[in-house]
Amino acid sequence: MSDQSNKPGLLRLIKIAYYRMVSNRRRYLRIPLRVRVTNRQTDMFEHFSSTNISVGGMYLKTDSSLAVGTPLKLEFQLSSNETLLILKAKVVRNILSGSKYPAGMGIMFTDIDPSDLGIIEKFINEKK
Numbered sequence: 001m002s003d004q005s006n007k008p009g010l011l012r013l014i015k016i017a018y019y020r021m022v023s024n025r026r027r028y029l030r031i032p033l034r035v036r037v038t039n040r041q042t043d044m045f046e047h048f049s050s051t052n053i054s055v056g057g058m059y060l061k062t063d064s065s066l067a068v069g070t071p072l073k074l075e076f077q078l079s080s081n082e083t084l085l086i087l088k089a090k091v092v093r094n095i096l097s098g099s100k101y102p103a104g105m106g107i108m109f110t111d112i113d114p115s116d117l118g119i120i121e122k123f124i125n126e127k128k
Contacts (some may be wrong), residue, residue, distance in 0.1 A: 028054035028056040028057075028108045029128060030053065030054045031052060031053060031127045032052050033051070033052055033078065034049065034051050034059065035049070035050050035076050035077060035078065036049060036076065037049070037050050037076040040075055041072050042075045043045070048061065048062050048105075051098040051102065051104070052077065053120065053124070054124070055109075055117060055124065056109060057089065058107050059067055059104055059105070059106055059107070060100050060105050062105060062108055063097060063103050065091070065103070065104065067080075068091050068092060070090060071089075071110075072090060073087075073088060073089075074086070074087050074088075075087050079123075082099065082119070082123070085116055085120075087109050087112055089107045089108060089109050089110055090107070090108055091107060092106050092107065092108045093105065
């Protein structure tokens with residue numbers, strides 16, 4: 001049997017491995033975080049539950065996602081005895097129900113104060 005007969009199978013495995021490496025690459029380390037998050041961008045407050053956080057953003061579970069690009073003003077505490085964080089953010093991704101992930105929104109923090117960033121970094125470093 002020639003080595004050429006295994007070439008299509010090997011190429012397929014390489015493509016699968018490459019896709020998994022690229023699709024799972026994250027810019028920042030994410031850790032689980034289950035807290036209540038309030039959006040106070042408008043007069044009507046919206047409440048969400050977080051599933052994870054990184055220094056770049058967080059994921060919020062919801063069945064009624066906001067449009068990508070929507071600005072947010074989020075309030076939450078990393079734990080019950082932590083400082084209340086008030087951060088500007090925007091929606092960067094929506095996941096609909098029925099996918100392998102919970103329905104919700106990927107959120108990117110924008111214009112984050114260095115002291116708030118330090119609080120999040122410290123929290124993540126203590127939990128990893």
